[in-house]
Amino acid sequence: MNRRLAQGVGDEASVTAVVALGSNLGDRGTTIEAAVADLRTLPGTSALEVAPVLETVALTLHGPDASAPPYLNTVALVTTTLRPAELLAALHEIEARHGRVRRERWGDRTLDLDLIAYDDVHSDDPTLLLPHPRAAERDFVLRPWLAVDPDAVLPGRGRVDALLAALDDGGPA
Structure with missing residues (x-):
């Protein structure tokens, strides 16, 4: 684990964290909002920038699944003093609070929030991998992130x- 992560970034230091949001069950738009x-309203949060929402095909452990309910996805940039954990x-x-139940990996869900990046912190702790190990392969993370931060x-x-x-040239989905 990165030394900065173990110690925290600092008692009052604000950092930018990237959070991916997704929903493919229920009233997806209302849930994302x-x-x-x-x-x-998170403690220590001083700013939040949110990318436009986009609809994407569900991605399962076996790849894209057009028969599954589609996702609404976006990315939020959060300025926070909270430590990564x-x-x-x-x-x-x-x-x-929004009904997320963890039954199966990559299953349908009311809400999925992933911590994609936290400043420049790197962590190989299995409970908190930073940056997110598959973010570079996910159009539904990269596209909205780029929209809010070119x-x-x-x-x-x-x-x-x-x-x-x-990815647009044929890399991972």
Whole structure:
């Protein structure tokens, strides 16, 4: 684990975290809006920028599944003093409030909140992998992230615009 992560970034230091939001069950739009409102009220959160929502095909463990309910996805940039583990715990609480049940990996869900990046912190802790290990392969993460931050960089992987261009050229889905 990164030393900064173990110690925390600092008692009052604000950092930018990237949170991906997705929903493919229930009233998806209302759920995404409510989750964004919940993010705005997190302790230590001073700013929130949200990308436009886009609809995407469900991605399962075996690949895209057009027969599954489609997802609404977006990305939020959160300026926060919460430490990474605190932010992740808060994201899980928001998911639970919106009916998220963890039955199967990559299954349908009312709400999915993923911590994609937290400043430039790297962590290989299995409970908190940073940056998110599959973010560079996910159009539904990269595209909205780029829309809200044209200069975005995924730590350890490079510029988001270049990662998205690689996907558009036939890279991973």
